[in-house]
Amino acid sequence: MRRTDPEGHGPVRYGPPFPDQGLPLLPSLSAAIAEAADFEGPGSFARTPPLLEAAGGYYARRGLPAEPDTVAAAPGAPILFAAVTAALGGDVLVPRPCPAWWAPQIRALRRSVFHVPTPAECGGVPDPYALLETVRRIRAEGGDPRLLVLAVADDPTATVAPPELVHETVEAATAEGLHLVSDETWRDTVHRPDDTVLLSPAEMVPDRVTVVTDLAGPFLPPGWPAAVARFPATADGAGLRARVLDVLTALGARIADPVAAAATYALDESADVDQRLTRGTALHARVAAAAYRAVVTAGAVARPPQAGRHFYADLDPLRSALGAHGVGDAQELEDFVSARLGMPTPGGHRFGDDLAALRVRLSTGPFLGTTAEERAQCLISPEPLELPHVQRALNLLGSVFDDLRDDAQRWEPPR
Numbered sequence: 001m002r003r004t005d006p007e008g009h010g011p012v013r014y015g016p017p018f019p020d021q022g023l024p025l026l027p028s029l030s031a032a033i034a035e036a037a038d039f040e041g042p043g044s045f046a047r048t049p050p051l052l053e054a055a056g057g058y059y060a061r062r063g064l065p066a067e068p069d070t071v072a073a074a075p076g077a078p079i080l081f082a083a084v085t086a087a088l089g090g091d092v093l094v095p096r097p098c099p100a101w102w103a104p105q106i107r108a109l110r111r112s113v114f115h116v117p118t119p120a121e122c123g124g125v126p127d128p129y130a131l132l133e134t135v136r137r138i139r140a141e142g143g144d145p146r147l148l149v150l151a152v153a154d155d156p157t158a159t160v161a162p163p164e165l166v167h168e169t170v171e172a173a174t175a176e177g178l179h180l181v182s183d184e185t186w187r188d189t190v191h192r193p194d195d196t197v198l199l200s201p202a203e204m205v206p207d208r209v210t211v212v213t214d215l216a217g218p219f220l221p222p223g224w225p226a227a228v229a230r231f232p233a234t235a236d237g238a239g240l241r242a243r244v245l246d247v248l249t250a251l252g253a254r255i256a257d258p259v260a261a262a263a264t265y266a267l268d269e270s271a272d273v274d275q276r277l278t279r280g281t282a283l284h285a286r287v288a289a290a291a292y293r294a295v296v297t298a299g300a301v302a303r304p305p306q307a308g309r310h311f312y313a314d315l316d317p318l319r320s321a322l323g324a325h326g327v328g329d330a331q332e333l334e335d336f337v338s339a340r341l342g343m344p345t346p347g348g349h350r351f352g353d354d355l356a357a358l359r360v361r362l363s364t365g366p367f368l369g370t371t372a373e374e375r376a377q378c379l380i381s382p383e384p385l386e387l388p389h390v391q392r393a394l395n396l397l398g399s400v401f402d403d404l405r406d407d408a409q410r411w412e413p414p415r
Contacts (some may be wrong), residue, residue, distance in 0.1 A: 016346030022365030036261035054267035076225035077214035087243035090146030097351035177248025185217035191285035219266035298401030321407035
């Protein structure tokens with residue numbers, strides 16, 4: 001079975017930017033990090049126990065009970081994920097597409113990574129039948145599949161997998177003896193939480209799932225790297241956690257004390273943190289919906305965004321117009337759209353999609369403004385889409401895609 005290799009096309013050593021909040025920093029988080037930075041107290045691990053206790057509380061409030069001795073922390077999800085992968089060994093399966101940093105982490109450890117197709121209705125979770133076939137083929141060729149990584153609330157597609165699909169995929173994975181890593185970075189950014197059911201794989205099979213959460217999803221700026229993981233409360237889970245801590249210790253992968261203080265404050269979810277998360281999620285949901293409408297009106301294809309600060313668009317229906325601009329693959333599409341919108345618009349090849357497919361991820365943060373004042377206005381305005389700078393950004397998006405639609409229609413051959 002063909003393993004997936006780097007495409008060798010474009011500046012692949014530098015991944016796309018994380019879809020950040022694009023909002024003013026919460027004052028209490030600034031205060032927490034400043035206070036810790038000024039503190040000359042006991043040594044380097046003084047803030048680890050409070051952070052682990054806060055992480056346990058965070059998971060418990062989401063129906064995933066966790067004691068401090070079943071939780072670990074690291075400076076960002078990539079390093080934590082790399083430690084888990086190193087501790088488990090074997091080959092790794094991921095959905096196609098998937099977050100841009102998953103596959104490079106696996107390859108850096110000289111592990112084989114296999115992409116599994118996702119169903120039509122969502123990304124983040126592989127089709128269960130495709131998963132079983134992929135596992136069978138890997139083993140037939142002498143491979144050793146041990147780990148499935150999935151994301152119920154997904155980057156890049158911004159979809160939330162239906163619970164029935166999660167059930168089927170998790171059952172298929174556990175039947176094949178796979179351990180699961182559930183990346184739940186975006187679970188707290190669901191756009192319509194009252195209408196969307198999010199089922200964590202750890203609720204189904206708590207003994208076989210490690211949950212990873214990068215706090216840059218719900219709480220912290222990407223420049224303050226912090227992530228936590230919840231391991232199964234079993235002997236095997238304790239052993240895996242111990243091996244992960246060994247890897248993190250060997251790498252010196254410890255969250256800086258000031259960032260750990262801010263992460264602890266965020267995970268405790270005080271009223272101001274909860275309010276900011278709710279307001280910020282609602283704001284990005286409105287912007288994502290408006291941007292999505294502009295893109296699909298112009299003829300592109302996209303799943304309606306359900307979570308996060310991004311969405312994923314397929315521009316293949318506009319291929320003829322793009323071809324006239326010299327765009328024939330995802331890297332050229334990335335360059336073309338990024339230049340016209342004035343914002344990073346990574347191509348689908350960054351997320352494991354085929355280079356020939358004309359897909360891009362668009363983030364909503366850049367639509368909120370370029371100055372602190374503009375971003376603050378978005379947060380307090382009852383009608384953020386009517387703010388002039390937001391309107392300009394959305395109008396530019398619509399104009400770029402409408403021009404492509406008009407060109408495609410003009411060059412469409414007569415029937």
